[in-house]
Amino acid sequence: MNSCHILVIEDNPTLCDMVRRRLNRRGYHTTSAGDGNKGLQAAKDQLPHLILLDMSLPGMDGWTVATRLRQSEQTRHIPIIALTAHAMQGDRERALEAGCDEFETKPINFERLFQKIDHFLTQIDEQQES
Numbered sequence: 001m002n003s004c005h006i007l008v009i010e011d012n013p014t015l016c017d018m019v020r021r022r023l024n025r026r027g028y029h030t031t032s033a034g035d036g037n038k039g040l041q042a043a044k045d046q047l048p049h050l051i052l053l054d055m056s057l058p059g060m061d062g063w064t065v066a067t068r069l070r071q072s073e074q075t076r077h078i079p080i081i082a083l084t085a086h087a088m089q090g091d092r093e094r095a096l097e098a099g100c101d102e103f104e105t106k107p108i109n110f111e112r113l114f115q116k117i118d119h120f121l122t123q124i125d126e127q128q129e130s
Helices: 013-027 038-048 062-071 093-097 112-127
Strands: 007-011 029-032 050-054 080-084 102-105
Touching: 007 013, 013 029, 013 102, 029 112, 038 050, 038 062, 050 062, 050 112, 062 080, 062 093, 080 093, 080 112, 093 102, 102 112
Parallel strands: 007 029, 007 050, 050 080, 080 102
Antiparallel strands: none
16 A cells, blocks of 8 residues: 555654655655644645644644544544654553544654554555455
């Protein structure tokens, strides 16, 4: 499923660029948004296969973005992986409660992140085939 589109919602331009370059090298098509409001709009406009969502965004934070994505009929099916420096006890549960499907802490362990992405995209492939 290498033609998959992944939306990266991340306010740190350096990290966003690094994540996108790593994903592009793996054959994924990527787009990005630098804040929560733009990310929410991009998700609705682009309907990506998967979203990588920073939880600490300016304006609308990632917790709110995830909740709103889940509330929308248009976007509720899109898998969301939270990317966050928040590694405190309870943060994973909070992200999942907000609507994220998975949780990855920063600094990003790319091998682990790619396994999570592959897991969700394989599920999408299997659903489309059945």
